[in-house]
Amino acid sequence: MLKQAMQRISSSNSHLNQLMLYQPPAGLDAHRSIVANWLNDKGIKLPAHRMLFSSGAQHAIQMVLDTFTRAGDTLLVEKYTYQV
Secondary structure (H helix, E strand, O other): OHHHHHHHHHOOHHHHHHHHOOOOOOOOHHHHHHHHHHHHHOOOOOOHHHOOOOOOHHHHHHHHHHHHOOOOOOOOOOOOOOOO
16 A cells, blocks of 8 residues: 555656645645545534644644744743753
C-alpha cells in the first residue's frame, strides 16, 4: 500500500511540488474539509473554516498563544527546565 502511494505521488510533478512547499499555517483547505465531513458523519457539526491543524506541539502552542494573547501581554511560565 505504501509503495503504491509513493508511486502515485512520484508520478506527478504537481504532487511532488505540493509536498515540498510550506503548507498554510492552518492546514490545507482540502484536509480541513475532509475532516469536517468525517466529523459531520459522526454527528459533530464543525465547519472546515473553524478548524486548525498544527505541524507539531510548538506550532499548536503558538496558535493558542496567538489566539488568546496580544503583543505586550504578560505571560507567566514555569522556570526553564535547563540552564541557559
